[in-house]
Amino acid sequence: MEPIKSITSKTVVIPLDDIDTDQIIPARFLTTTTREGLGEHLFTDWRYTKDGTPNPDFVLNAPEAQDAQILVAGRNFGCGSSREHAPWALLDFGLRVAISTEIADIFFNNALKNGFIPVVVDADTHAWLLENPGVEITVDLESSTVIVPGRDPVPFSVDSFAKYCLLNGLDQMGFLTQHADDIAAFEARAE
Amino acid sequence: MKSLFDKLWDAHVVVQQTADKPAILYIDLHLVHEVTSPQAFDVLRERGLTVRRPDRTLATMDHSIPTVPISSLSELDVVSETAAAYQIRQVMKNCSDFGIELKDFTSPDRGIVHVIGPELGATQPGKTIVCGDSHTSTHGAFGALAFGIGTTEVAHVLATQCMLQRKPKSFAINLNGTLQRGVSAKDIVLRIIGEIGVAGGTGYAVEYRGSAIGALSMDERMTICNMSIEAGARAGMMAPDDTTFEYLAGREMAPKGAAWDAAVARWRELPGDPDAAFDREINLDVSVMKPMVTFGTNPGMVVAIDEPIPAPSGNDKAFAKALEYMQVEPGQRLAGTPVDVVFIGSCTNARLSDLEAAASIVKGRQVADNVRMLVVPGSQRIKNEAEAMGLDDIFKAAGAEWREPGCSMCIAMNGDTVAAGRLAVSTSNRNFEGRQGSGARTVLASPLTAAASAISGTVADPRQLVD
Ligand code: SF4
Numbered sequence: 152m153e154p155i156k157s158i159t160s161k162t163v164v165i166p167l168d169d170i171d172t173d174q175i176i177p178a179r180f181l182t183t184t185t186r187e188g189l190g191e192h193l194f195t196d197w198r199y200t201k202d203g204t205p206n207p208d209f210v211l212n213a214p215e216a217q218d219a220q221i222l223v224a225g226r227n228f229g230c231g232s233s234r235e236h237a238p239w240a241l242l243d244f245g246l247r248v249a250i251s252t253e254i255a256d257i258f259f260n261n262a263l264k265n266g267f268i269p270v271v272v273d274a275d276t277h278a279w280l281l282e283n284p285g286v287e288i289t290v291d292l293e294s295s296t297v298i299v300p301g302r303d304p305v306p307f308s309v310d311s312f313a314k315y316c317l318l319n320g321l322d323q324m325g326f327l328t329q330h331a332d333d334i335a336a337f338e339a340r341a342e
Numbered sequence: 343m344k345s346l347f348d349k350l351w352d353a354h355v356v357v358q359q360t361a362d363k364p365a366i367l368y369i370d371l372h373l374v375h376e377v378t379s380p381q382a383f384d385v386l387r388e389r390g391l392t393v394r395r396p397d398r399t400l401a402t403m404d405h406s407i408p409t410v411p412i413s414s415l416s417e418l419d420v421v422s423e424t425a426a427a428y429q430i431r432q433v434m435k436n437c438s439d440f441g442i443e444l445k446d447f448t449s450p451d452r453g454i455v456h457v458i459g460p461e462l463g464a465t466q467p468g469k470t471i472v473c474g475d476s477h478t479s480t481h482g483a484f485g486a487l488a489f490g491i492g493t494t495e496v497a498h499v500l501a502t503q504c505m506l507q508r509k510p511k512s513f514a515i516n517l518n519g520t521l522q523r524g525v526s527a528k529d530i531v532l533r534i535i536g537e538i539g540v541a542g543g544t545g546y547a548v549e550y551r552g553s554a555i556g557a558l559s560m561d562e563r564m565t566i567c568n569m570s571i572e573a574g575a576r577a578g579m580m581a582p583d584d585t586t587f588e589y590l591a592g593r594e595m596a597p598k599g600a601a602w603d604a605a606v607a608r609w610r611e612l613p614g615d616p617d618a619a620f621d622r623e624i625n626l627d628v629s630v631m632k633p634m635v636t637f638g639t640n641p642g643m644v645v646a647i648d649e650p651i652p653a654p655s656g657n658d659k660a661f662a663k664a665l666e667y668m669q670v671e672p673g674q675r676l677a678g679t680p681v682d683v684v685f686i687g688s689c690t691n692a693r694l695s696d697l698e699a700a701a702s703i704v705k706g707r708q709v710a711d712n713v714r715m716l717v718v719p720g721s722q723r724i725k726n727e728a729e730a731m732g733l734d735d736i737f738k739a740a741g742a743e744w745r746e747p748g749c750s751m752c753i754a755m756n757g758d759t760v761a762a763g764r765l766a767v768s769t770s771n772r773n774f775e776g777r778q779g780s781g782a783r784t785v786l787a788s789p790l791t792a793a794a795s796a797i798s799g800t801v802a803d804p805r806q807l808v809d
Binding site for chain 1: 356357361362363364366368377378380381384385389391394405406423425426428429432474475476478490491492493494495497498501502503504506508510540541544545571574576640642658659660663753754755762772774775776777780781
């Protein structure tokens with residue numbers, strides 16, 4: 152994985168609460184056996200009308216959303232299934248951060264493991280971000296703050312180990328395999 | 343003073359968590375299915391890793407498998423989409439390459455992953471269990487610590503039998519009282535989600551406690567633990583008791599003889615200390631609960647069947663969008679709304695007692711003309727047992743379809759779908775937009791309510807039909 156220090160981008164806002172993983176990537180696209188190409192189907196039922204043409208009312212189809220890397224969503228983003236296809240689809244589309252007041256657990260973990268940064272901010276900052284779509288902000292991983300124009304930096308919490316892995320471009324498999332002796336000792340004790 | 347959860351956690355820590363690092367947690371049982379595993383096996387191949395404990399890994403095919411009979415891969419190709427058939431072949435190849443036991447579509451043990459784990463006795467008290475599937479919480483009904491994980495973690499567990507995890511907070515949900523006739527475990531869990539909300543359990547491992555749990559069968563306990571994730575919980579669990587042990591005794595993968603006695607003695611130590619502390623605690627009385635139905639597009643948007651749909655609070659865009667999608671209005675009661683499809687199935691409610699409950703309503707009656715009713719047993723064994731009891735004949739005589747086991751219309755990946763705009767009353771666990779097919783509208787309910795709705799042709803209160 153590429154190391155990630157900070158991401159600066161304008162935001163795209165989907166103000167709905169409880170956006171579930173079935174909306175992010177519907178189950179009918181889960182027959183894939185690879186990680187690639189899922190961006191095409193991101194939010195498919197909201198992005199396309201019944202006849203397959205882009206829905207002009209959906210924010211991700213707006214020209215100004217095309218190179219946004221930061222998604223601001225309503226509370227409880229990513230609830231529902233454990234499908235890692237959700238962060239894969241977001242990343243493949245070009246998004247790299249989701250900001251909300253609450254982010255569902257399994258999605259949160261899956262996201263971090265793929266270099267997609269879930270950011271939980273306070274209600275006041277969240278409300279401001281919802282009201283100011285398209286504003287350019289910086290999500291700075293190193294200081295764990297969101298830098299918003301004209302406001303104090305907003306701290307967010309990210310697990311120190313996940314942060315270390317992201318900053319250094321490490322994945323966690325290497326860390327686990329290094330503990331093979333501890334695992335063998337545990338098995339010897341337990342069995 | 344330890345809770346059940348504390349005991350389960352402590353017994354599986356390989357390396358303790360610190361401020362800098364999560365704990366390394368040992369996993370006793372890893373369940374695998376075709377949808378969330380292919381990319382994990384690819385990671386193993388890319389890195390030249392093997393599966394550390396194939397003997398602690400068990401695979402099935404359930405999500406994209408057809409529910410019409412097939413006995414060969416060439417028959418699969420005829421009934422399945424190319425991608426789904428390829429995914430089935432991949433799980434067969436991966437399990438064969440890495441030495442993992444696979445319950446494939448010809449196996450008498452096959453079925454939905456969360457149904458067959460308990461049924462085979464692989465799910466046991468005191469175990470840590472993971473699966474690349476959010477409803478892994480089901481297994482917590484046995485006093486196990488069971489997490490749904492993503493595909494990266496599936497690869498971690500395949501390679502190391504461990505996962506990295508910080509200890510979640512604990513949440514006690516105390517359930518007391520006695521259920522009324524026509525009200526079931528599904529109604530309890532829908533009521534809980536309505537109470538705490540779809541994010542109410544986020545960050546917590548939930549323990550269900552209280553006298554009402556002791557009175558439930560294992561099937562019913564699994565229904566409740568299954569839907570813990572719909573409240574956002576990391577895990578749901580219940581202390582094991584004699585009901586648990588009776589369920590497991592004699593099952594294929596359960597311990598036998600002296601090993602069984604030793605296991606039961608260990609399992610009796612698992613229930614939490616009476617004064618164990620929890621980060622959050624709520625109490626609910628099940629005796630006042632009624633049959634529940636969802637009216638919106640997440641499982642927290644739920645009302646008692648005879649109560650009106652509430653009005654949104656303030657400017658709740660998601661709530662308004664959900665009602666528009668479902669074509670319902672605040673103040674309306676769902677009972678009486680015409681139904682197009684009834685689905686009895688899924689890892690929430692496709693066990694034998696669920697099929698019996700549905701059959702008790704359907705028996706001697708006819709499915710309404712406007713309704714397609716699909717009954718999909720959770721496993722091959724359940725299908726066989728139900729057939730031995732004649733349940734299939736009851737369903738077929740009433741005009742319902744009796745299918746092969748699998749996830750089917752719960753996730754609509756295998757060709758079993760609800761058409762756009764149609765209303766389905768389903769015993770599954772998710773009513774998200776498009777979950778049962780693009781544009782499909784889903785009302786979640788118990789098997790009794792679903793069966794009553796099939797007969798009446800409209801969303802119906804089962805209390806009028808149960809004897
Ligand atoms: S039945 Fe539904 S919820 Fe259960 S494992 Fe299958 S798809 Fe998931």
